[in-house]
Ligand code: ASP
């Protein structure tokens with residue numbers, strides 16, 4: 001078997017954990033498998049490097065940021081190879097350039113285009129464990145790029161796809177995907193399996209287990225991902241196309257605390273208004289999620305939408321700068337809100353799922369500010385102070401507890 005294993009920063013945060021990972025990989029290797037290991041930077045290294053850069057230059061060039069940030073992963077693979085060597089097993093570390101992992105040019109948010117598998121194959125055939133830097137790539141100028149925060153998951157899936165690996169295991173500090181974040185809902189249950197689509201919705205909605213680009217890639221190439229803990233041997237969660245266990249109506253509840261809401265009051269009730277607003281925001285690369293437009297009254301209407309809190313200031317600036325053209329009376333920003341979602345492919349064929357969620361929230365006396373649905377999810381916007389209570393109430397209503 002060819003196994004790709006990816007370990008996150010907390011799994012390699014210190015020498016003891018590095019040896020722990022080395023031993024787990026060696027177990028698979030000794031069982032006769034080919035093993036490729038993708039690593040993230042140790043602990044908080046990437047954050048520390050970013051902080052360091054800001055001390056030197058508050059506005060560093062993106063190219064140099066990638067040059068800097070990519071060093072974290074290189075430290076991890078080199079140390080891992082030394083650990084394996086100390087344990088008497090042959091291994092080799094490779095960075096993105098050596099592999100070669102080709103990406104688009106966009107520094108800081110490059111996308112993988114193609115991975116040469118030759119060098120990795122050659123080293124595997126030589127019976128070495130191959131250690132590859134996550135997160136980095138090389139663009140057409142032969143410059144180092146990075147894939148965006150959390151990008152090592154994506155590296156692992158891309159390598160698994162390129163090598164037609166038999167398994168792709170992603171190890172983190174949680175031991176799988178839960179029906180809700182166990183810090184929010186203590187009796188949340190670990191899922192055995194989840195579909196790509198559900199996982200994508202949960203990842204985008206802030207479940208925070210896997211990078212969503214990695215899930216998109218896995219779906220595209222049909223790579224089954226196993227999410228497991230590096231600290232224990234429990235089974236983990238399989239992310240795949242179709243799950244075979246009896247479908248629950250709802251697979252999970254996600255809470256996104258990083259969402260804020262902007263409302264534009266008194267826009268003109270005319271064609272093209274929504275286009276103008278969202279085109280301006282799209283051009284600034286601001287991702288909008290839930291949108292609500294009121295029914296026009298007299299000559300005016302209102303539009304509210306949610307966006308990530310780190311882009312609110314940019315959005316407000318852009319909208320105010322275009323106030324004349326957009327012709328609105330007032331702009332409101334609401335920061336104390338959270339997005340609560342239920343996700344599940346089971347709801348596609350079952351009416352009444354949304355009603356059940358609303359009933360649970362009504363019984364808990366929680367007010368809904370906005371509602372938005374898709375085929376496999378229902379999202380509501382609620383006050384931040386109600387977040388925990390709401391998540392628990394909904395989780396209970398769907399019987400998701402352990
Ligand atoms: N080290 C990078 C980060 O912290 C990539 C990763 O860990 O996946 O974002």
Ligand code: MG
Nearest residue numbers: 008009150153
């Ligand atoms: Mg991560």
